[in-house]
Amino acid sequence: MNILFVCSAKAWGGNEKWTAMAMKALSKHHRLFFVGKSSKLLTKFDPQEKAVTLPFRSYFDWYTFNALKRFIAQNQIDVVVSTKKKEYFMCGIIARQLGIKHIIRLGVSRKMNIPIWHKLNYRTLNDGLIVNAGYLKEELNKNPLFNQHPIHAIYNGIPGFYSDSPLPEKQQHAKFIIVSSGRITRQKGYGLLIEAINLLDDELKQQVEVRIIGEGRNKEEFEQQSTSLQLDNKIRFYGFVDTPTLLMKDADMFILLSEREGISNSILEAMTLGIPVLSTDTGGIKEVIKDNQTGFLTERSPVAIAQKLTELIRNQQPIRAVGENAFDLIKAKFAYDVFEQNINELFCRL
Structure with a gap:
């Protein structure tokens, strides 16, 4: 399967760590692609078949929309994973136009206080959400907006840390x-x-x-x-x-x-x-x-x-x-x- 991760972040943080970790975890069985905003961060999202940067000036950036759609079509992407709210709408529209799957990654709880806009972004234009905590899945399921909508709770992993890792020894120091x-x-x-x-x-x-x-x-x-x-x-x-x-x-x-x-x-x-x-x-x-x-x-x-x-x-x-x-x-x-x-x-x- 060809999977595209989209992350329009300008700086490195928890969301970006999750994106890089998810790409690495999926790379054994799938072909991975990446579209971002910052060229400085581009090499951190490995491994991938191909990676590019786009401006992501706004939710409705027409240039980014067209360039992203071409990238998806040219590389025969099967699933798009968007990781920040600036991309949710854009990737959702493109996925619906091309008839492919769109999954959004939601790392924190968000206020769903604009009914039409939030229903469009968080339900209509995606095929499910990935959250990193059971509480967040429970919270979303309480909202009628998510009635019967797929929400997948997957705890984050820590790269390099495994279920058989030993407890590190502590060093002594004065402070x-x-x-x-x-x-x-x-x-x-x-x-x-x-x-x-x-x-x-x-x-x-x-x-x-x-x-x-x-x-x-x-x-x-x-x-x-x-x-x-x-x-x-x-x-x-x-x-x-x-x-x-x-x-x-x-x-x-x-x-x-x-x-x-x-x-x-x-x-x-x-x-x-x-x-x-x-x-x-x-x-x-x-x-x-x-x-x-x-x-x-x-x-x-x-x-x-x-x-x-x-x-x-x-x-x-x-x-x-x-x-x-x-x-x-x-x-x-x-x-x-x-x-x-x-x-x-x-x-x-x-």
Whole structure:
């Protein structure tokens, strides 16, 4: 089967990681093609038979629409997988015109408050949705818009991590190392993390080292916030890193404070290293984090986050066991070989 993945992202993040992972998992049995927006990201979506970039200026970009339609027809694509909302409409129209399958990947919950437009995008113009969490499938099924519409819940896998992977050994170090990674936006809660670090007492501040990994539209804003609070010697922004696990493996805690989230790839990656995670209770987080068992949950406020961090830094022994519990959960549900089997079974059914 010829499968085209379309991803109009300008920066690398969880959605893009999922796209690359899905392509790799399907490449053993199918021919893969890719259309994106950023030439800088193009080589990350391997393996593929052919890849091109298009402008994706808007939902109704006529040039991109025609070029994409030609690409699909010329390469005899059987299934189009669109991964961002800018492509859902365009790919759906083309798929209906050419009589091929169109699947959309939905990574987070979205408000369906424009009935005609959302019905068109999320039901009429596709043959099903792939979501990464059971909660999201349940939430969508409650909406009459999705009555009897195929919704497939497939947990993300972690490339290089398998169901028989051993628990990494932890290195000893003087600091309490906190890591956070992902797209650097306000929605991800980096501003809250910086405020919480600032609220720690002076003794704890001396113990803490914070590593923030990733790029995004609000990165400069958070760098300025850190500087204004005189936290430059505590918080470091690393930007995009090819292998973020190298900066994560010796961490004592991973923190992600998203306003909304499916199941974060960054959280899963931290858990594969046995790193305990502190997160807000949003979206599908509870499918991987049971408070004080496989991770820790906090309210989304600087004061609550600072209080939780104070508690954990001063009593570190329990968090190690929590990290090990999380590692066992990830092996059972999110190993790459488990994901590979599940997504191949889905596309065979198509």
